[in-house]
Amino acid sequence: MTEPVKLTLQCVAVLFACVVVGLLPFYIDLFELMQYTLFCSMAVLALSLGFIWGFGGILSFGQTAFFGLGAYSYAVAAINFGDSTPAIGLAILIPALFALALGYFVFYGQISDVYLGVITLTVTLILFNVFNSTAGDAYTIGSARLGGFNGMPAVPTFNMPFDPSNILFPEQSWYVTGGALIAIYVGLRLLLRSPFGRVAIAVKENETRAALLGYDPRLVKLLVFVIGGAIAGFAGALYVNWGAFVGPTIFALSLSAEIIIWICIGGLGTLVGPIVGCFLIEYLVSQIGTQQAVNSNLVLGAILVVFVVLLPKGLVPTIRDGLLALGRLGAGRSRRGDAARGHEIVDEGPAGAQPAGAE
Amino acid sequence: MAEILPLLQTSHLTMRFGGVVANDDVNFTLEEMELRCLIGPNGAGKSTFFKMLTGQLTPSEGTIRFRENPIAGNLPHQIARLGIGIKTQIPNVFNGLSVRENVWLAARRAARRDASAKRAAEIVDEVLQRIVLTDLADAVVGQLSHGQRQWVEIGTVLAAEPELILLDEPAAGMTDEETVRTAEIIAEINKTRALIVVEHDMEFIRMIAKKVTVFHQGRIMMEDTVEAVLADSRVRDVYLGKKVAA
Numbered sequence: 077m078t079e080p081v082k083l084t085l086q087c088v089a090v091l092f093a094c095v096v097v098g099l100l101p102f103y104i105d106l107f108e109l110m111q112y113t114l115f116c117s118m119a120v121l122a123l124s125l126g127f128i129w130g131f132g133g134i135l136s137f138g139q140t141a142f143f144g145l146g147a148y149s150y151a152v153a154a155i156n157f158g159d160s161t162p163a164i165g166l167a168i169l170i171p172a173l174f175a176l177a178l179g180y181f182v183f184y185g186q187i188s189d190v191y192l193g194v195i196t197l198t199v200t201l202i203l204f205n206v207f208n209s210t211a212g213d214a215y216t217i218g219s220a221r222l223g224g225f226n227g228m229p230a231v232p233t234f235n236m237p238f239d240p241s242n243i244l245f246p247e248q249s250w251y252v253t254g255g256a257l258i259a260i261y262v263g264l265r266l267l268l269r270s271p272f273g274r275v276a277i278a279v280k281e282n283e284t285r286a287a288l289l290g291y292d293p294r295l296v297k298l299l300v301f302v303i304g305g306a307i308a309g310f311a312g313a314l315y316v317n318w319g320a321f322v323g324p325t326i327f328a329l330s331l332s333a334e335i336i337i338w339i340c341i342g343g344l345g346t347l348v349g350p351i352v353g354c355f356l357i358e359y360l361v362s363q364i365g366t367q368q369a370v371n372s373n374l375v376l377g378a379i380l381v382v383f384v385v386l387l388p389k390g391l392v393p394t395i396r397d398g399l400l401a402l403g404r405l406g407a408g409r410s411r412r413g414d415a416a417r418g419h420e421i422v423d424e425g426p427a428g429a430q431p432a433g434a435e
Numbered sequence: 436m437a438e439i440l441p442l443l444q445t446s447h448l449t450m451r452f453g454g455v456v457a458n459d460d461v462n463f464t465l466e467e468m469e470l471r472c473l474i475g476p477n478g479a480g481k482s483t484f485f486k487m488l489t490g491q492l493t494p495s496e497g498t499i500r501f502r503e504n505p506i507a508g509n510l511p512h513q514i515a516r517l518g519i520g521i522k523t524q525i526p527n528v529f530n531g532l533s534v535r536e537n538v539w540l541a542a543r544r545a546a547r548r549d550a551s552a553k554r555a556a557e558i559v560d561e562v563l564q565r566i567v568l569t570d571l572a573d574a575v576v577g578q579l580s581h582g583q584r585q586w587v588e589i590g591t592v593l594a595a596e597p598e599l600i601l602l603d604e605p606a607a608g609m610t611d612e613e614t615v616r617t618a619e620i621i622a623e624i625n626k627t628r629a630l631i632v633v634e635h636d637m638e639f640i641r642m643i644a645k646k647v648t649v650f651h652q653g654r655i656m657m658e659d660t661v662e663a664v665l666a667d668s669r670v671r672d673v674y675l676g677k678k679v680a681a
């Protein structure tokens with residue numbers, strides 16, 4: 077697929093998403109709209125890991141650490157300030173700073189990729205335990221009680237920027253969350269087209285070569301990791317806005333694992349994949365939840381096995397490659413004449429040949 | 436008056452892997468604009484030497500000076516920024532990216548010095564022509580032949596515009612025609628830059644060589660003109676016997 081075709085498709089997809097976000101409230105009831113709001117905030121979380129794993133080669137088993145920190149930062153700040161505007165900013169800033177500290181230790185300490193997984197996992201467990209044991213009055217930040225395993229109920233939800241008296245209605249929250257998802261997708265797309273994004277992909281492709289050309293892989297990975305942490309933190313704020321609640325289970329390992337499953341199913345190395353995988357699985361789980369016959373974890377496991385065996389690349393890359401093959405079939409028919417005129421076969425690009433990072 | 440520094444100087448450079456001494460007290464000097472060939476049998480320590488020069492390995496002992504900078508133990512990207520570029524023995528390219536992207540990544544760092552995107556684009560076009568891959572610019576490197584990937588890597592090294600270029604077996608996997616072209620490109624680069632070239636192919640060495648350094652068991656065994664080296668009986672014994680006699 078040529079560069080302009082890809083760009084056109086991406087623009088069409090974004091436009092389509094904008095239309096869906098804009099029109100959805102007119103077609104479904106409030107309960108469903110709330111549910112999709114939740115999915116969108118989860119999809120932002122999926123994007124954060126899809127970005128650092130698929131384009132930075134950093135597999136974090138604890139992306140929920142940043143998600144949870146973002147959620148708690150938002151809750152504490154919103155309760156104290158009574159205004160969601162600075163709280164959202166802090167929900168991005170604090171996880172980003174935490175990612176900076178953790179990432180500095182990991183990447184500049186030249187710790188191997190395997191340990192990165194272990195460390196992120198451990199940090200998430202520690203955070204769970206820390207927040208789980210904050211019951212009692214001693215654990216109060218300003219006027220916000222952390223509440224231990226009970227969490228923090230009745231957190232103020234989003235209001236109009238700098239206008240705390242003007243709380244958003246659920247429809248408006250939907251527009252904000254859906255819009256945020258689209259904005260982050262577009263932002264990451266632009267980032268990946270920028271010189272920094274191209275270098276990040278290069279470091280993921282071949283760290284040694286990147287270093288031998290003069291790029292510092294430690295710095296590049298650290299920045300990717302921090303961006304991922306910031307986005308996950310923002311997802312945390314969106315999540316609290318949806319439920320007006322945050323508790324320590326937000327750091328649960330099951331959620332960390334679920335994000336990885338979303339990405340495996342949707343497609344690693346794409347940005348649309350994690351979103352698609354997240355929506356699909358979340359929807360399925362919510363449907364299964366309405367009946368008693370089968371256990372949702374069982375279904376989730378079965379789906380994962382099926383995908384790993386049959387569609388190891390995930391949905392989005394498989395569909396893309398299928399379309400490409402079809403396109404080539406069509407193009408091949410009309411271009412057979414050209415080939416006879418001496419075009420090299422290699423010119424066409426071998427099957428499935430797609431530069432990494434292009435979806 | 437400061438003495439004129441050589442471009443590269445190693446003293447007592449030693450690399451041990453457990454009991455294996457891959458480089459043993461190597462004292463090596465390269466002048467500005469010099470072209471040096473490095474030969475020696477398999478396992479002589481040539482690639483290990485290159486890895487220390489580029490920061491992929493930290494020497495067990497000894498120093499490396501690149502102009503006035505001591506670089507032993509520096510990180511690869513720091514050394515690359517000082518101006519040492521390498522084509523490694525095993526093709527080391529961005530397999531998932533296009534040929535153009537590979538070259539651009541190198542050119543961008545070089546163009547940074549005058550900080551212009553336009554300059555980077557110019558370098559890319561120049562280099563693609565030079566390595567004769569303009570037609571395959573958008574092909575994914577991982578899908579190319581071994582020889583073509585070698586060219587891509589040489590292209591990235593050229594695009595980075597280093598002061599010193601290290602080539603570890605650049606002609607391996609190339610056709611005779613490509614080998615000749617590689618020799619021509621090396622001669623052309625050498626008009627403005629210094630190079631160290633490791634090769635096993637003696638025909639190729641004859642095409643390009645001026646001064647040759649022979650490695651044997653991690654040490655420098657001799658250093659002389661290509662004729663003198665190829666005529667030396669010790670060199671024949673350790674390495675060349677069969678090939679030169681033929």
Ligand SMILES: Nc1ncnc2c1ncn2[C@@H]1O[C@H](COP(=O)(O)OP(=O)(O)OP(=O)(O)O)[C@@H](O)[C@H]1O
Nearest residue numbers: 452455457475476477478479480481482483484524
């Ligand atoms: N990472 C390593 N660990 C242990 N031993 C190593 C390592 N790298 C190289 N060696 C050993 O060091 C010696 C020198 O290897 P090196 O690759 O430098 O040789 P070379 O001259 O490049 O050989 P060739 O012509 O086959 O490429 C060999 O005996 C090799 O087995």
Ligand SMILES: [Mg+2]
Nearest residue numbers: 481482483524
């Ligand atoms: Mg070698």
